[in-house]
Amino acid sequence: MIKKKGSAFFLLIIVVCLLAFSLSKLLPITFSGEIPAAEKIPSAGADTEDTYEEENPAYEEENPNSENPGEENAPSQIPETRTDPAEPDPAVPEKNDNHSPQHQYIIEQLSFLQSPIPGALVTSRDSQLPGAPRTYRNGTHEGLDYYDGACGVPIKNGDPVYAAGEGIILRIDHEYTELTEEERSRILQVSGEQEKTPADILDKLRGRQVWIQHSGDIKTIYAHLSGVADLHEGDRVKAGDFIGTIGNSGTSDGVQGTSANSHLHFEIWIGERYLGEGLSAKEARALLKEILE
Numbered sequence: 081m082i083k084k085k086g087s088a089f090f091l092l093i094i095v096v097c098l099l100a101f102s103l104s105k106l107l108p109i110t111f112s113g114e115i116p117a118a119e120k121i122p123s124a125g126a127d128t129e130d131t132y133e134e135e136n137p138a139y140e141e142e143n144p145n146s147e148n149p150g151e152e153n154a155p156s157q158i159p160e161t162r163t164d165p166a167e168p169d170p171a172v173p174e175k176n177d178n179h180s181p182q183h184q185y186i187i188e189q190l191s192f193l194q195s196p197i198p199g200a201l202v203t204s205r206d207s208q209l210p211g212a213p214r215t216y217r218n219g220t221h222e223g224l225d226y227y228d229g230a231c232g233v234p235i236k237n238g239d240p241v242y243a244a245g246e247g248i249i250l251r252i253d254h255e256y257t258e259l260t261e262e263e264r265s266r267i268l269q270v271s272g273e274q275e276k277t278p279a280d281i282l283d284k285l286r287g288r289q290v291w292i293q294h295s296g297d298i299k300t301i302y303a304h305l306s307g308v309a310d311l312h313e314g315d316r317v318k319a320g321d322f323i324g325t326i327g328n329s330g331t332s333d334g335v336q337g338t339s340a341n342s343h344l345h346f347e348i349w350i351g352e353r354y355l356g357e358g359l360s361a362k363e364a365r366a367l368l369k370e371i372l373e
């Protein structure tokens with residue numbers, strides 16, 4: 081009797097094992113607890129950019145082809161391709177509370193600022209963040225770029241730019257004269273021979289600009305503008321006041337007289353340091369998203 085019960089139990093075990101085995105073949109996702117590699121959704125936009133940047137250290141703002149690599153082939157709404165909860169993109173974190181006390185302090189200091197372009201998101205491309213290398217001039221990108229196709233809203237030449245926060249106009253370039261191609265080449269050559277981009281050359285490369293002085297030693301800079309508002313140094317502006325229009329002054333396209341690659345270059349300064357200085361792309365993006373979105 082005991083023997084019979086024992087072999088029946090043994091048979092039952094074998095049947096259960098066989099069942100489990102065949103089920104595991106049929107339902108790999110359920111049993112492995114993870115999506116098989118072949119079924120993972122490729123994070124095309126993200127990987128293309130990040131890999132491109134790492135593999136191309138000379139990746140530069142001034143070259144339209146490298147600025148927007150594969151733009152024609154890239155999905156037009158890059159941020160939307162990054163919302164798959166199964167595979168969050170580590171380079172584009174959601175807003176979170178995990179900032180260091182120092183970063184939390186910066187966020188609080190700058191919380192009065194808003195995006196200078198309504199509805200625009202922080203760029204999806206690392207090369208357009210502050211801190212990105214600019215090898216063509218031996219320097220670093222000190223601002224955040226708003227380009228068409230990378231910030232969630234259309235960006236085109238002549239579009240309005242607004243004050244990111246209340247403050248006083250510190251500089252507004254009414255009398256701007258575009259560089260000539262020869263002059264731009266010459267200053268880039270000079271810059272390339274220095275340890276870092278000299279301040280006067282960097283200023284020329286920013287083209288037509290507006291600077292706003294905010295409270296607490298905070299300053300914002302709006303560059304490559306095609307035009308500026310009827311405002312003057314010392315005028316007070318509120319957040320959202322019209323200050324100028326998007327352009328490409330000071331860039332390689334600007335000096336050639338075209339409107340190609342028009343974008344807003346936007347800098348945030350706290351004292352002598354620009355926001356993003358010394359930070360990784362991930363950290364800079366997280367801070368900027370927290371402040372501007």
Ligand SMILES: [Zn+2]
Pocket residue numbers: 141221223224225344345346
């Ligand atoms: Zn820029």
